[in-house]
Amino acid sequence: MNKHFVIIGGDAAGMSAASKARRTNPDLIIDVFEKGNWASYGACGLPYYLKGDIKELRDLIAKTPEEFMQKNIHLHLKHEVTRIHPEEKYVIIKNHSGKIKVSFDSLLISTGARAGRPNIEGIDSLGVFTLHDMDSAREIQNYLKEYSPKSAVVLGGGYIGIEMLEALFSRGIEMHLVELLPHILSPFGIDISRKVEEHLKQYADLHLEQSVHSINRLDKGKLSVKLNNGTITTEMVLVAAGIIPEVSLAEEAGIQCGLTRAIATDELGRTNFPFIYAAGDCAEVKNMVTGKPDYVPLALAANRHGRSIGRTVGGQPTLLAPVAGTALLKVFQLEVARTGITDPEVARKHKFNPIKVTVDSHSRASYYPASKPIKISLLADRDSSRILGAGMVGEEGVSKRIDIISAALSGSYTVDQLESLDLAYAPPFGPAWDPVLTAARVLNQKLSFL
């Protein structure tokens, strides 16, 4: 009898696994059970839908269930897996007509994550939203159309919060951003965060180091958001307080989570049951710099690990690539990026002896018109001289420049090796000494003076 590959969750990891398993092994029976109404869509595009850059939610869909069916992949929407029985190798599924039992040979848990909803009084009020999936995006869109809020508060200065701030500002809404920590975008490193804050102040009131005590719905569509210091009166609240791996189904079945609270997996993506895999925003990954398990819920890793597991299940065992945590976002006129470890404190926790420089350079040759500043923070280990990570910010030339560092992390390059890279030069695109080389050079000088 043909082997049965069952996948729980039809987003990036799940559908990548299904597609790759199919290509690797034409004989597999592949079923994907997705509890929601949507599958195979680009969640990273949701802020741009709300901004108006993308007209229809369906434009975000990569492949429809019919297209998957043509490849002999059974994608079942509105089918919720309610129980995994690992020993007996079956799952229980609830759909419109009741419960079904489905056996599997291999199982992939790609249940994703849910938006964090902090325990704040009034967080369930009308006009308070989280953006996490297609349905919530539609709800927000409907509210925007119906109520035309003139002001909004974003709770959380992570990348989704900031992308939403830009989206709503672009619709003419007066914006506030509330961040619990002293700085927004803390994983990008303090120098980068400060630069972004400076830029954001043109577009929004920033409330840093502020926790929210309560949200109250007033009359006339107003909401009152009470902070440590003062109160904001607004007409909409968007909660972007991080995401939490969706692991309850796995935990109930005795599948182990790691220290990060996401599902622990081995180098092939297997859980403590070797025929049950996990990938995407519900699972841990291996950090490229520390070599240890980490939680890095980003699109590329989910896609890639899904593919690798699909290949393994299809019969060609494939190791999961480590993850550097490379991230990138647009913040109005700025490009903001990070990779690896950017915070000396985090480096010390991982037993590195960090040394950091922050360098200001330019996006074009000094004599070429319209050059823009680029700021780079570069972190290395003093003892081994190995590059640990970087943050960057600038109006142009940042988005792919971060990938030079990411490529260097993959090979554990030293500062010397980074400084020796033969990078491209032409006056319209950078100085002869690329900003990355300048940062490496300054860091090398600092290292040699120790």
Next chain:
Amino acid sequence: MNKHFVIIGGDAAGMSAASKARRTNPDLIIDVFEKGNWASYGACGLPYYLKGDIKELRDLIAKTPEEFMQKNIHLHLKHEVTRIHPEEKYVIIKNHSGKIKVSFDSLLISTGARAGRPNIEGIDSLGVFTLHDMDSAREIQNYLKEYSPKSAVVLGGGYIGIEMLEALFSRGIEMHLVELLPHILSPFGIDISRKVEEHLKQYADLHLEQSVHSINRLDKGKLSVKLNNGTITTEMVLVAAGIIPEVSLAEEAGIQCGLTRAIATDELGRTNFPFIYAAGDCAEVKNMVTGKPDYVPLALAANRHGRSIGRTVGGQPTLLAPVAGTALLKVFQLEVARTGITDPEVARKHKFNPIKVTVDSHSRASYYPASKPIKISLLADRDSSRILGAGMVGEEGVSKRIDIISAALSGSYTVDQLESLDLAYAPPFGPAWDPVLTAARVLNQKLSFL
């Protein structure tokens, strides 16, 4: 007595060496002899000066002789070294007042290159130019102002020829480009060249596989350029037929050149006389991919090797970094880039067993507005699976994307390792699978089917 470091030539390599030697060793006596009127300028900016993007030639000067003097570096313009006496360790210099003999302890030959002037009848006619330095740029500028040519012919489809084509077109001049080979920009790889040719056709008449038989000055400021097929009547000719390392001074002194006809050096930049160094456009470099001597006259290597030699002469021996031949240029709306080996024939010459893919991808997520095509040619060695090089072309997102490949070449990454890089993703800047990852994936698939 303090040691004397003499440098012949005041451009990228020479002035970088002077500056670094000074920082490394405050006691050195440093003299730079430059035969021309200019030193320490950004030669790569010259086409942009002629385009009008840069107002004054002096804007291209990085540092003046006075600024060097403040650092105790003696920069002598209009001082031509006419003879090197290696055994006796002195040079003969000709200046306005006659000849001087100057002794040295260490000597750097950074005499650069000269523009190639093919042996064509009439190449010395009025209205025929080469662009190679500040003076020639000024001559061209003066001619453009005085004669206001309505059409021009560029001979040579290398990057200087193409940058000049754009510069002159931008001044309203009708352009022709003549290339001897079947394609322009051959070091970028055939697929990239074709794409650029297609783009250039909007701006110029291309005459490929055409040699020039003669140039004749007609009356009324016209020039007649006779090709294999037909004749172009024009009002200006720009010869951009490559450059030739300026080694006559070195050869006369018994300093050895390599197979490339540039000065041969060891890993410290030393010639066959261990106290005589060579760097920049007159010297060979070590190719990062082949490990063999190569001639790669580009700005970054000249700067970098000058610095390294300055440091060595200052007392801290520093190896010269190998060069991948990474190059980048703007061609109207296109960004065009290359690194490593892009031509399977060249790879075979170096005993590789090449395999190539050319992949079309996009600069943004599929659903994000205004995405532009990106084309990548990626070359690897079948036997080792090692990446050998790449060419890229697109309207955005190419300039720094090539550096991902360049960083991979530095570590001799395999196709697998390139495919596993954790590259940045955000919808405004690329698809979740970056074009580089897609190219690596397609190449990997092709490799695994062999």
